Amino acid sequence: MFRTYRLAALSMALGASVLFSSCSKELDVTPESAVSPDQINESNVGFFLNGLYRAATPERDNYLINDIRGGNYTWTPLSGNNSAYGRLITGNGVDDGLSYSSSLWKNTYRSIYSANNVIEACDKLGAEGSVKVVKAEASYLRAYLYYQLVTAFGGVPVIVENTTENLPRNTADQVWDQIIKDLDFAIAEAKPLQEATNKRVSKEAATALKARVLLARGNKAEAAQLAQSLIQSSGLSLTADYGSIFRSTAASREVLFAFSNLKTETNLRFSSLFWPYGTTWAGSYFVQPSTEVLESLYTPDDVRGAVNIDTIYNADKTYNVIVSKYWDVQPVIVSRLSEMYLISAEGLPVDQGITYLNELRRIRGVEAFEATDFATPEAYLNAVLEERRRELFSEGFLFFDLVRTGKAVELPNIQNTSQYVLPIPGDQINLSNGMLTQNEGY
Incomplete structure (x- = not known):
């Protein structure tokens, strides 16, 4: 466990702002910013x-x-x-x-x-x-x-x-x-x-x-x-x-x-991980949707697909496929x-859970399941997990x-x-x- 100080592990100023002390090998809290x-x-x-x-x-x-x-x-x-x-x-x-x-x-x-x-x-x-x-x-x-x-x-x-x-x-x-x-x-x-x-x-x-x-x-x-x-x-x-x-x-x-x-405070911009430099929400473009996501996660009628994934075309006619869920600074x-x-x-x-699964699927534009679509409880669990992946x-x-x-x-x-x-x-x-x-x- 890193060494700690009773006064505070993070110093907080009055109001909505917070003062952070630097953190190297130990948690370094200076008396000027520490709060008891x-x-x-x-x-x-x-x-x-x-x-x-x-x-x-x-x-x-x-x-x-x-x-x-x-x-x-x-x-x-x-x-x-x-x-x-x-x-x-x-x-x-x-x-x-x-x-x-x-x-x-x-x-x-x-x-x-x-x-x-x-x-x-x-x-x-x-x-x-x-x-x-x-x-x-x-x-x-x-x-x-x-x-x-x-x-x-x-x-x-x-x-x-x-x-x-x-x-x-x-x-x-x-x-x-x-x-x-x-x-x-x-x-x-x-x-x-x-x-x-x-x-x-x-x-x-x-x-x-x-x-x-x-x-x-x-x-x-x-x-x-x-x-x-x-x-x-x-x-x-x-x-x-x-x-x-x-x-x-x-x-x-x-x-x-x-x-x-x-x-004015935290100022986290998740889009900076996904959008290329020079685009609307310019970022680092360090990760992109996996092949599995692009090929099989969303059907054309699923409204979540267009929100979560987009294709950005560049001036030289090249393009980037990006995670487009996040724009600028948004609540987390x-x-x-x-x-x-x-x-x-x-x-x-x-027989009860499928009602909730289908209600969510319908509002996202996806066809409902029938209980007979699942031969085993494991098959049903896999369907729920896949829906979680789409939705979340x-x-x-x-x-x-x-x-x-x-x-x-x-x-x-x-x-x-x-x-x-x-x-x-x-x-x-x-x-x-x-x-x-x-x-x-x-």
Whole structure:
């Protein structure tokens, strides 16, 4: 575990802005920018929570890592198969020096320490009334951060009180248990969606993430029950305009929660990974849709295809096929209603689940299934997973969907189940003085 400082793992300025300290081999927090929970009071705790939202907003590549590893993309001539993207796509050269592992580990723990500061401050303030709501939102954000870690690395140190000590890894089950504990508190104490809006954590947002977690843990019936309750009570509905979910996220009737990602603050532009230089949303064009995606993912009548994939023609009559889902700076969606339909479809018996699967397919312009189309439960599961891939394309789901269903080993970049998780960053193992252990196979 990297060394930590009790004052703060991430410094947050009042207002919506956050001051980041540099991070090299250790987490380096200077006294000028560090904040102690003792400095947070009832009048300013909301400002520090705003800073936590910004800190917890996932970085572009970390948000999309499951699409990169899962087969939705291939590299481009600009990035090459020896780049960090190419290594994850091919599976070659993935080791404890992988930049993805290091970035995800450091940035996520930095934000967890900030969440701990806000939660500790709320406890000292009595955690009642509006302060309890702040604690609920911070608890959700901590749960989301640990979800990122456990799905990427397996067991990691669970830190709910900031410390200077090097700590060993907890088991994956213990990490999942902490996630559930934080989400249960958020479900009980956060504001309802109607009041919070989809720009903030709500009871419904926490319930949606819990449904995802339960599905990941194999508790499919309970996950489906939560998902069904949200479909019935959230006040949201599926929209025929698939593109509007991403182009007009704040007003979307499908979005349960999305990080605001303002140009004046976080300013993440996912399109920079996909669009070539000189195009509308000029970027680096480091990955492009894989052959499998282009040839078999979307049928011509599926409205999602035209939103997610496009062909850009250049002045010299050459062209690039791109992931076109993201334009400029957009909110970063965490949960939306269609995921609840897919969880219901997967978690219920086929004769019930197919109703939810077909309702989603119809509104996306795709022909409905009949229960007789599936000779076995496995065939039905494969159909649901394929629908998840279509619907949630480039939203950070694919690889872990294959992991949790035991299918990731069939990918060409995965040789054995040890590679379902990323290597623990080597520099963090060195800094832990032997406390951290490496994942098997690395």
